[in-house]
Amino acid sequence: MNFEKYPFEKLNELLEGIIPNEEYALSVLTIGEPKFETPQFIQDKLKETTSSLQKYPSTIGEPFLRESMINFVKARFDITLHMSQIVPSFGTREVLFNFPQFALFDKKNPVIAFTNPFYQIYEGAAIASRAEVIHIDLTKENGFKANLSDEDLKRCDLVILNFPNNPTSASMSKADLGEWVKKALEFDFILVNDECYSEIYFDEATKPASLLEASIFVGNNSFKNVLVMNSISKRSSAPGLRSGFIAGDADILKEYLQYRTYVGCASPVPLQEAAAVAWNDQEHVAGFRKIYKKNFEIANEILGTPIPEATFYIWLEVKDELEFTKNLYKEKNVKVLPGSFLGRNGLGKGYIRIALVENEEKTREVLTRLKDFING
Structure with missing residues (x-):
């Protein structure tokens, strides 16, 4: 490669x-x-639970961790997820790299689109997947907002958005993200939003929307073809905990979870314990x-x-x-x-x-x- x-x-x-x-x-x-x-209560939880190092962690994560992530999504976005709609990950970097390989494996001539400029893991995943890349250019002229022609979207198997955006700091509204959900359904591609910066906002009135909210907004209540990724690295000043998740379409996640059993990147239980208290706390x-x-x-x-x-x-x-x-x-x-x-x-x-x-x-x-x- x-x-x-x-x-x-x-x-x-x-x-x-x-x-x-x-x-x-x-x-x-x-x-x-x-x-x-990293806040002291998170550190304390990690120290208190080191005895659980004797246990092999499960690929799906402990129930208390998934529940804490579901609690976060409910508290932040007023969306109730089922256990089948969320999979914990070892941060989001690993899932951003291996999910495209999973999703594109059976495609004869896979095509992936992602925002440009970008977090370089997107490009690495495309290379590892042997996928053709379509760049979604974010420019000053388009307000650093994502847009792609129907001609290009018809060719896509997977699209990765990143809003709030690294590096441009641009955001997209729930309505604008909803248009992307409509296109994902119309042209039957998987749509992912990397939402790692969703919690670093500065005004309650304009706090960033999740693609999950946008999906419901346009009537896609089952999140068909729609997934989001998020992490506590930025929100909790805890990148070393490597705690993230991928959430949305339960049918896709069911197959992806089986794939993950072979990846071998389950989070150690003490890290899950510390991450759970972080996900559950908003203050x-x-x-x-x-x-x-x-x-x-x-x-x-x-x-x-x-x-x-x-x-x-x-x-x-x-x-x-x-x-x-x-x-x-x-x-x-x-x-x-x-x-x-x-x-x-x-x-x-x-x-x-x-x-x-x-x-x-x-x-x-x-x-x-x-x-x-x-x-x-």
Whole structure:
């Protein structure tokens, strides 16, 4: 398999040999990893349950874990899922990689479409599936919203959306997502939304909709052909727990669960215990949202960037993203990610991605550095 180099490997190569300004401490704004301590109650649960390491974890996950995920979906989206409609995963990265291989295995000439720019696992999954790729281009001109012609959709076997979006921070309304559900039914393709940033929002009135909500909105109450993925990594500042799920069409999930018994990526029971208390609690997530919102307010004050509806990314337009990245590192010891490393066919060119995952003090200091560099 000929996989593209990962964006962070490309970044290391781009910056190789550059000696940064030692007047400043290194600040890394490249990776979407929250820099906040995992809440103590989650850590405590993990410590309390280490004795269950003596047990092999089941592929389907313990009932208490699935129930906690179902509780989350009910509390957040007012949707009641059955046990057959949700499968826990070891984070969402593994399921984003192996689900397309499962879904496309029996297709003679498989076709997958996904948003562009993108989380590179989508492309890796396409390569592993030997699938033809159709890019759903997100541009400033289309408001970074997903759209694809009927001619292309008729060819698709699987479509992966990602809203709220990494890296552009764009969101799509329930009505707009509902149009995608209609197309999935009309042209009989599997529609997935990667919703890992659904809980990093800043206004209750405009909080992101789930594709599951959109499915019900257009009358697809059984979620036929519709699936979502979500994770506690961002919402709970707990990426190390590797707790996610895939939910929706029970018929698809029944077969996918059988496939997963061979994958061998069941979560250890202590991790499930800790993840369950995280999924069941909404208060700590609200606390993290306040921090991220404050970071965007600081960015708006210093850089003039708008506050998005969701995510913790700034998709900043620059003249030359590669030169910008190299010179920023050299002069201010700040690492950002060139947008062209996240897209194909020219998408992402002229942008950098900034992850606002530090505390208020560090965010203000490094964005001031960034502003001084821009004003240079």
